[in-house]
Amino acid sequence: MPQPEADLSVTHGSVISPDGTSLGFLRLGSGSPLVVCHGAFTMAQDWLPFAARMAASHTVYLYERRGRGISPNVSDDFAIDAEVEDLGAIVASIGLDAAILGHSFGGACALAYAARGSIATPGGLTYWYDKRHLFRMGGEHRHYHGGAHALIVEWRGARLCPLVCYDLRFPVWSRRRPELEYDVVIYSANWPAARRFAWTALLRARAIENQAYCIGVNRVGDDSVVLDFSGQPLLELNQHAQVITVPLDLPGLRAWRDKFPAHLDADAFTLES
Numbered sequence: 001m002p003q004p005e006a007d008l009s010v011t012h013g014s015v016i017s018p019d020g021t022s023l024g025f026l027r028l029g030s031g032s033p034l035v036v037c038h039g040a041f042t043m044a045q046d047w048l049p050f051a052a053r054m055a056a057s058h059t060v061y062l063y064e065r066r067g068r069g070i071s072p073n074v075s076d077d078f079a080i081d082a083e084v085e086d087l088g089a090i091v092a093s094i095g096l097d098a099a100i101l102g103h104s105f106g107g108a109c110a111l112a113y114a115a116r117g118s119i120a121t122p123g124g125l126t127y128w129y130d131k132r133h134l135f136r137m138g139g140e141h142r143h144y145h146g147g148a149h150a151l152i153v154e155w156r157g158a159r160l161c162p163l164v165c166y167d168l169r170f171p172v173w174s175r176r177r178p179e180l181e182y183d184v185v186i187y188s189a190n191w192p193a194a195r196r197f198a199w200t201a202l203l204r205a206r207a208i209e210n211q212a213y214c215i216g217v218n219r220v221g222d223d224s225v226v227l228d229f230s231g232q233p234l235l236e237l238n239q240h241a242q243v244i245t246v247p248l249d250l251p252g253l254r255a256w257r258d259k260f261p262a263h264l265d266a267d268a269f270t271l272e273s
Contacts, residue, residue: 008052015093017066017086018126019077024070025063025090029055033094036062037087039104043069061098063090065106083109088118088126115144117164117188119153127153131164132173150180158183158250165189168202168216172271176210176263183253184213191218199223204231211257213248229253 014024026044028051036047044062051060066086067073075082087109091098102110117129130147134140150173153160161182163174168187176182185206191199199216200223207214207227214227226235226246235246257263 008055010048012070014070015089017082017089019075019082019085021066021074021082021086022072023063023066023086023090025061026051027059027061028052029058029060031057031059033098034058034060035087035090035094035098035100036060037100037102037106037109038062038065039106042103045069058099061090061094065109080109080112084112084116085126085128087113088116088128092118092126111143115140115164117162119151119155119160119162119186121153121155127151127162129162129164131167133166133170135166150174152180152182158248161185163187165191168199168206171206171209172269174206174210175266175269176212177266177269182210182212183250184215184248185210186215186217188217189219191216191223193222196223200225203227207231211253211260211263213253229256 008028010026010028012024013027014022017023024044026048028048034054036044036051038044038047044064047062051062054060063086064071065083066075067078087100091100091113100110100113102108115131115134117131119127129151130149131144132147132150134144134146151162153162159182161174161180161184163185165187167173168189174185187203187206189199199218203214203216203225204227206212207229208231211229213229216223216225218224222237222239224237225233228234235244237244
């Protein structure tokens with residue numbers, strides 16, 4: 001069977017990183033998106049031969065890291081956090097299903113990006129959360145630093161708390177308290193089927209103990225769930241990727257907390273790094 005002919009025409013584009021830096025990129029090919037984050041001593045155009053080989057099956061995005069070539073420098077911030085936000089801006093503009101290839105320092109950026117959670121609003125704002133609990137059994141603690149701060153994002157009257165995967169096993173970190181007051185806790189995860197029972201049980205526990213909506217978003221829909229503030233399921237998904245809208249009753253949530261104010265008897269505590 002003949003292979004499809006690759007589209008080798010190169011087009012240019014750009015996106016704006018959260019700090020205002022304009023990031024230029026080259027795009028070629030057709031298919032599932034692939035973002036290349038180049039290393040310290042290379043530029044986007046150096047990856048054109050590789051992109052040409054991938055063009056028959058992928059739309060390849062070769063973006064220029066800040067301060068280089070077609071990404072002019074508008075900031076003195078070259079720390080990895082800024083570079084990770086740049087990569088996040090590129091991925092957000094393409095679609096969160098994009099694959100990422102990182103080379104040399106670009107690999108470090110890609111790994112740091114993978115350890116983060118994010119919430120993007122239609123207005124263009126992106127909020128980042130650094131995963132607190134690193135998955136020791138996968139060696140994450142040897143490559144990353146755990147986050148030190150939780151995140152609350154307010155959107156349309158709801159306070160959202162995004163967490164990541166292994167965080168689910170540590171209830172103290174997500175405990176609703178005066179300095180971490182939220183209505184919805186969201187766990188994005190790559191949780192395996194072998195530990196399905198723990199996934200579903202812990203999500204329900206987080207909803208009940210915090211009297212909050214709890215959303216578990218797992219891989220391609222596998223065991224993804226929306227639970228109400230009493231732990232009852234509002235939605236349970238199968239193993240197919242889907243986009244679903246679920247209405248949340250914020251007045252009902254607050255009425256439930258007023259009717260059954262268990263949070264007023266919660267233990268006070270202080271978290272240490």
